[in-house]
Amino acid sequence: MTSKDNAQDEELLARYRRAGDTDPAAPSESVRSAILAESRRVAEQLAKKQHPFDLSRPAANDARWKITAFGTVGAAVLGALLFVPRFWESHPPAQGSSASSIARIAEPAAKTASADAAAPAPKRESISPSSPNESLQEVVVTQADRKASKPSAEDSRQYSAPAPSNPPSVAQNYARAPPAASPAYSGRAAQGGALSMSADKLARASLVPTPASLQAAAGLGDVRQAASLLDQGVAVDARDADGRTPLMLAVAQGRLEVVRLLLARGADPNAADNSGRTPLQQARAGNLRDVAALLERAGARQDVAR
Amino acid sequence: MDLSQETDENLMMRFGRGEAAAFEFLYRRHELRVFRYLRRSVKNEASANDLMQEVWFAVVRGAANYQPTAKFTTWLFTIAHNRMVDMIRVNHRLQSLDAGEGADAEGSSLLDRLAVDGKLEPLAQVQSQDEAAAILNAVSQLPAEQRSAFLLQAEGGLSVEEIADATGSNFETVKSRLRYARAKLRQLLWEYA
Numbered sequence: 211m212t213s214k215d216n217a218q219d220e221e222l223l224a225r226y227r228r229a230g231d232t233d234p235a236a237p238s239e240s241v242r243s244a245i246l247a248e249s250r251r252v253a254e255q256l257a258k259k260q261h262p263f264d265l266s267r268p269a270a271n272d273a274r275w276k277i278t279a280f281g282t283v284g285a286a287v288l289g290a291l292l293f294v295p296r297f298w299e300s301h302p303p304a305q306g307s308s309a310s311s312i313a314r315i316a317e318p319a320a321k322t323a324s325a326d327a328a329a330p331a332p333k334r335e336s337i338s339p340s341s342p343n344e345s346l347q348e349v350v351v352t353q354a355d356r357k358a359s360k361p362s363a364e365d366s367r368q369y370s371a372p373a374p375s376n377p378p379s380v381a382q383n384y385a386r387a388p389p390a391a392s393p394a395y396s397g398r399a400a401q402g403g404a405l406s407m408s409a410d411k412l413a414r415a416s417l418v419p420t421p422a423s424l425q426a427a428a429g430l431g432d433v434r435q436a437a438s439l440l441d442q443g444v445a446v447d448a449r450d451a452d453g454r455t456p457l458m459l460a461v462a463q464g465r466l467e468v469v470r471l472l473l474a475r476g477a478d479p480n481a482a483d484n485s486g487r488t489p490l491q492q493a494r495a496g497n498l499r500d501v502a503a504l505l506e507r508a509g510a511r512q513d514v515a516r
Numbered sequence: 517m518d519l520s521q522e523t524d525e526n527l528m529m530r531f532g533r534g535e536a537a538a539f540e541f542l543y544r545r546h547e548l549r550v551f552r553y554l555r556r557s558v559k560n561e562a563s564a565n566d567l568m569q570e571v572w573f574a575v576v577r578g579a580a581n582y583q584p585t586a587k588f589t590t591w592l593f594t595i596a597h598n599r600m601v602d603m604i605r606v607n608h609r610l611q612s613l614d615a616g617e618g619a620d621a622e623g624s625s626l627l628d629r630l631a632v633d634g635k636l637e638p639l640a641q642v643q644s645q646d647e648a649a650a651i652l653n654a655v656s657q658l659p660a661e662q663r664s665a666f667l668l669q670a671e672g673g674l675s676v677e678e679i680a681d682a683t684g685s686n687f688e689t690v691k692s693r694l695r696y697a698r699a700k701l702r703q704l705l706w707e708y709a
Contacts, residue, residue: 229648257534
């Protein structure tokens with residue numbers, strides 16, 4: 211091919227291209243739109259292939275892991291709420307735990323003791339031997355009031371007296387009285403007293419309510435134990451092998467508080483043991499004037515012979 | 517970077533990474549050339565539009581696997597040529613296939629050779645039109661293989677070797693087709709020279 215032929219070829223192509231530029235031939239608009247729409251669709255797919263997480267739609271991508279994370283946490287919390295109570299039901303805390311038991315017992319007592327701390331001091335029982343008559347009256351009033359809820363023929367004796375407007379409870383009666391000269395002690399009594407009362411209640415609850423227990427408590431002068439045993443139904447005049455009643459044992463040991471308690475609970479002041487000896491005879495033989503006076507006020511007679 | 521400064525191959529690579537704008541720019545750059553090639557090959561507006569959509573859909577869907585081992589235009593016009601041939605085969609409108617015994621290896625039938633000899637009537641038709649219309653009309657009168665080769669060179673800017681690859685022909689055959697096509701066009705357009 212010569213250079214002339216090449217020039218003619220180039221000139222022919224140039225003429226064709228000039229003619230082509232004047233040609234209005236073009237694809238239809240629908241075809242153009244379809245092509246560009248397809249290109250955008252494929253581009254979106256290709257972009258996702260390049261970036262598994264679509265960076266142009268962070269919220270949409272966040273939702274995936276957020277749903278997974280929050281769903282898992284929510285399921286765990288829901289499971290815990292559903293199953294933990296069942297676990298506690300099948301595995302309750304140890305019942306023998308002294309702390310929890312004391313806490314449960316102490317709760318009402320603490321309320322009572324708190325009320326005591328706030329209440330006027332004269333309402334509390336005084337066991338001071340310096341005023342036996344007043345003390346006896348307080349005890350008699352207290353017991354008479356207690357038994358007013360379950361009256362019996364025995365209770366209708368001379369121990370009846372006007373009931374206080376706010377009768378003290380058993381816990382109040384036998385709680386340790388704080389020293390009157392120590393006002394600061396009242397605060398501790400509201401707490402420590404309540405706890406000690408709870409421990410006492412627990413100890414009393416563990417006692418075996420038998421006549422021998424009552425006789426032992428009477429001889430030792432343990433007013434609280436004796437009261438507890440009586441509350442549990444132990445006969446107040448239960449006798450031992452020698453025919454002695456708890457009252458006789460308390461008189462023999464000079465336990466004025468126990469004597470007062472037993473008389474208030476209806477102990478027979480004229481009962482005699484197997485040798486025919488009465489509590490009043492015992493008191494006089496032992497020169498226990500307070501005890502003898504208490505017995506006499508309860509109806510004890512010197513001339514009793516059984 | 518300004519997309520107008522990018523080569524065809526880079527634009528295609530960027531589209532393969534999901535940049536729709538890169539493809540749009542590439543499409544605008546080659547839209548009319550591809551359509552003119554198809555339009556003048558099949559001589560039918562509707563068929564050209566159908567082919568146009570098929571060709572560019574093929575380009576779009578091949579973007580994920582596109583590798584710039586050759587010029588983008590070579591790949592593009594290869595697709596266009598193959599789609600065009602497929603359509604013509606289906607419609608039995610490819611004259612060279614219909615020519616049967618009358619066509620030689622260059623796709624030039626006896627009738628074509630006579631035309632080159634200036635013994636046929638189209639020249640009279642060309643004389644009644646302006647030069648542009650005459651040129652386009654002359655191209656449309658080329659035998660299919662010659663026309664296709666000429667259009668691939670004129671519209672796609674492909675070399676003889678690239679045309680040979682695009683059409684699946686050997687180098688010498690393409691060279692011969694182009695020579696016959698130019699000779700006939702010169703014959704048809706001598707009055708406008």
